[in-house]
Amino acid sequence: MSLARLAVALLAGALFGFGLSLSGMADPARVLGFLNLAGPHWDPSLAFVLGGALIVALPGLALQRRMARPVLDRDFHLPDTKAVDGRLVAGSALFGLGWGLAGFCPGPAVSLVATGLPSVLLFVAAMAAGMILHDRILAQRPS
Structure with missing residues (x-):
């Protein structure tokens, strides 16, 4: 793995982990509160986290479809x-x-x-x- 790929992977992982922590996705009680739709203490706040993820992912997906190959790899690794x-x-x-x-x-x-x-x-x-x-x-x- 090249140094550039390693640096980008480290940065992406750190950003992802920070985002999970900041958003509350790393708190099991909060996640279970979100998943318990019928419960008396339903917590809808993680819906905004999921919506924010879509706002980031959809333009990235559109960009990926226009690219011949990724910047730091030979091929996209898609199913x-x-x-x-x-x-x-x-x-x-x-x-x-x-x-x-x-x-x-x-x-x-x-x-x-x-x-x-x-x-x-x-x-x-x-x-x-x-x-x-x-x-x-x-x-x-x-x-």
Whole structure:
């Protein structure tokens, strides 16, 4: 990896982690408050965070579609298929289940590993085990 790519990756990761922390996405109680639509203390504030993410992502996606290749790589690394199949639906459901039960999604959980909290470490270990299981077993099977 070139020094420029490494510097950009470090900057992007630091900015992403800072944004997660600043927005409250790294606070499981706040996330669960947002996901509990029927609860008496529903917290809609994270909807603004998600809206802000769309405001940033949509122009970036439009720009990417006009570019022949990324600035710091040979190719864009995009999915080969756009099909919605059972594996995609099951993976999405598993992601949502984990998010709803623990209040973490992968980005905020990884950013919170440095806290050393047992709940964070357990979540990240389970997430890593799931990724390894997928790569070693499930990804080897035909769809």
